[in-house]
Amino acid sequence: MTTLPTVFITGASSGIGATYAERFARRGHDLxxxxxxxxxxxxLAERLRVENNVAVEVVQADLTQSTDLSVLETRLRDDxxxxxxxxxxxxxxAGGFLDQSPEAIERLITLNTTALTRLAAAIAPRFAQSGTGSIVNIGSVVGFAPEFGMSIYGATKAFVLFLSQGLNFELSPKGVYVQAVLPAATRTEIWERAGIDVNTLPEVMEVAELVDAALLGFDRRELVTIPPLHVAERWDALDGARQGLLSDIRQTHAAERYRPQA
Ligand SMILES: NC(=O)c1ccc[n+]([C@@H]2O[C@H](COP(=O)([O-])OP(=O)(O)OC[C@H]3O[C@@H](n4cnc5c(N)ncnc54)[C@H](OP(=O)(O)O)[C@@H]3O)[C@@H](O)[C@H]2O)c1
Structure with a gap:
């Protein structure tokens, strides 16, 4: 019998993370x-142990704290x-760019980008060495939408998408699977924590539906999974346009429109 890999989930105390924990426990993974x-x-751990007969370990950590991150990095490298x-x-x-305090900016960027990157960087060499392993990064459709007025949050999520695409490019030849999951508004505590009443939003996905869709994408080994995107070809067109733009970047000379007029 093959042993299923243990799943390491950050932000597992509520919302999307807690739902991933439930789903992977049901599939028989230790957590x-x-x-x-x-x-x-x-x-949550006690319930999942009883219901699914899996081993569940809890690690208390504040991912904005470098010392806590170091402990997790060691674990990811060694286990x-x-x-x-x-x-x-x-x-x-919460609020627009003009409302942000330096502390809030730092916390947001550290949690959404630095912590995520450090954890991926800690585990990636072991995965590459063994030729197996999966990294799932939770982004957001806000990363496509400066028009939403959540500039810093959206920028962190654009970072998550780019990082995932880059990691896929670098690591998939070594057998490592990388998935970016991009939810839109989903009913979790994130809204309340940011001072927004989720019931005021026009459309919201239930968290179970979001995670089940993300796991379908995971099972299909998709690179980018956008559960609320109904026309998949939209993503293909966007990515195709990006690659087209790259093919027209020629760096020896400035483009005609930037040359001095005679
Ligand atoms: N819900 C949405 O509409 C939506 C849409 C797009 C993307 N997302 C993304 O989905 C992910 C999960 O969010 P969610 O919607 O499930 O929100 P959530 O219910 O608020 O869950 C966030 C999780 O992150 C943990 N967390 C927060 N600060 C932390 C810190 N400093 N150190 C360690 N853990 C911390 C929280 O646990 P503790 O408080 O116990 O630390 C909690 O478990 C986020 O990356 C979010 O950006 C959500």
Whole structure:
């Protein structure tokens, strides 16, 4: 019998992360659950152990703290049972750019980008060495939409998409699977935490539907999974346009329109 890989999930105390934990436990995977709220993690872990007969470990960590991140990095480097990283922990932005304090900016960018990148970087060499392993990064459709007025949050999510595409390019030849999951508005606590009443939003996906769709994409080994995107060809067109633009970047000379007029 082959042993299923252990799944390491950040932000597992609520919302999307907690739902990933439930789904992977149901599939028979052991879990490592990470977040700050140990009480909530312990409660979830106990339930998942009883319901699914899997091993669930809880690690309390604040991913904005470099010392906490170091402990997790060591674990990801050394524990060969961990074969799937769900890089999910994240916060949203309350207010526009003019409302942000330096502390809030730093917290948002550190959690949504630095922590996610450091954890991926910790586990990637072991995955590449063994020729197997999966990294799932939770982005957002806000990363496509400066028009939403969540500039810093959206920028962190654009980073997540780019990083995932880059990691896929670098690591898939070495047998490592990388998936970017891009939800739109989903019913979780992220809204309340950012001071927004989720019930005021015109359209919201339930978290179970979002995660089940993301897992279908995972099983199909999709690079980019956008559960709320109904016309898949839209993504193909966007990515095709990007590649077309790249093919027209010729760096020896400035484009005609930027040359001095005689
Ligand atoms: N819900 C949406 O509409 C939506 C849409 C697009 C993308 N997303 C993305 O989905 C991901 C999950 O969010 P969610 O919607 O499930 O929100 P959520 O219910 O608020 O969950 C966020 C998780 O991150 C953890 N977390 C927050 N700050 C942390 C820190 N400093 N250190 C460690 N863990 C921390 C929280 O746990 P503790 O408080 O216990 O630490 C919680 O488990 C995020 O990356 C978010 O950007 C969500």
């Amino acid at each position: 490592v659950l990470v977040a700050r709220d140990k009480l909530r993690l312990d409660k 060969a049972r961990i074969g799937i990283l769900i890089n999910n922990a994240g916060i949203a932005q």
